[in-house]
Amino acid sequence: MSSTKNDRKIVPIERDGKWGFINDVGQVIIPCKYDEVWAFSHGIVRVKLNGRWGFINKEGEEVIPCIFDDTGFLSDEGLVVVELNGKYGYYNKYGCEVAPCKYDGANDFKEGRALVLSNNLFGYIDTTGIEIIPCQFDCANSFIDEYAKVWNGDKWGVIDKSGNKVIPCIFEDLDDFAHEIHLEYNVPMFMRFIDYCEKTIDFLLPAPAGYRSAPLCALDSVFSIGVKYGSVKKVVSSFLHWLGNLSMETEITTSEVLSRIGNRTGAELSGLLNNYQRTDSHTNSILKSDAYIQFLDVMNDFSVETCADIERMIDNQEFQASVKTIRGQSSGLTLEYLFILAGVESYVKVDRHITRFVQTATGMNNLNKAKITGLVQSAAKFMSFQNHPGMNARWLDHLIWVYQSSLGNN
Secondary structure, eight states: OOOOGGGTTOEEEEETTEEEEEOTTSOEEEEEEESEEOOOBTTEEEEEETTEEEEEETTSOEEEEEEESEEOOOOTTSEEEEEETTEEEEEETTSOEEEEEEESEEOOOBTTBEEEEETTEEEEEOTTSOOSEEEEESEEOOOBTTEEEEEETTEEEEEETTOOEEEEEEESOGGGTTTTOOGGGOHHHHHHHHHHHHHHSOTTSOOOOOOSSHHHHHHHHHHTTTSOHHHHHHHHHHHHHHTTSOOTTOOOOHHHHHHHHTTOOHHHHHHHHTOOOBSSSSTTOOBHHHHHHHHHHHHHHTTOOSHHHHHHTTTOHHHHHHHHTSTTOTTSHHHHHHHHHTTOTTOOOOOHHHHHHHHHHHSOSOOOHHHHHHHHHHHHHHHHHHTOTTOOHHHHHHHHHHHHHHTSOO
């Protein structure tokens, strides 16, 4: 074993299977009578005597009596958890009992709080032994950066050091929040985002209407990439007129639209729609009309006829991979928008509007697409629970998009 820098003049020594301590000139200053010893910390050291644990000082005096089944290690606050007859309590480095051995479980102190268990419920005590947050949670974690994750009613939430529920217990799994952003470590960022949303976006706006037909969702998705939405509305209007003056509420299937298009080329469809936009600016780009026909072919291959069928494709990696092989669709934005337009409430389209809004709201420019998606999804769930019943990620995405696009600098 080794000693700490501050205690380097006192080191452990073993003789005949027992442990003691010597100074830097080899003099035995604490007799070799202990079953086990550890390194000094805060002027005392954890030792085991006759099968029982306690702490002694540098003079060999018992500070915390060697009567316990087990002990933890001294925290930065100079406190240690002790176990006796299956119950847990706390002592300080001066040998004073801070909390009696009455708890069914106990953790080391962190940030001035220790997690304790009583009657199968978790709570927290402070450094004076007061149960500052009563035992009320089905499960809980120690504090990290001023916050702790707690579990009640099969859901996770977050509390602060006073026990206030900063995030209500509404999340299935906080560890997956925003894909590797651990919510309990990022509560300030999360709350900045919530506060910015409340101050900027118009929550009186209704949820986006979407479409009743899968092929119209695909049309809007393909033609909306990289352009102002006004041109997309013209394309949809022209398409509905060509199909026979149909309305947005009309339900028409993928196979029916493919049958109407028949053998027409992308160029011919572009003429009918009066739109010759291409999927991107590269020399080998294709007309968006060509991309749309290919999109319909993929949907047809996977029997995606209706909006309900689109929702079935959320976890179908083969379908999504097939769509991404179409020229200009590899980013996945078209797919995200497809799900949103089909009414899938959990989807977010992380375009430049959403990205800039999140960056401004959080002050963080290094959040990737997955993390932004998770942030918006979690924020929507939080808002639905708190102030905006019925809010979902699709609706919040729309409200953010409306606000950000109204700024006129995008």
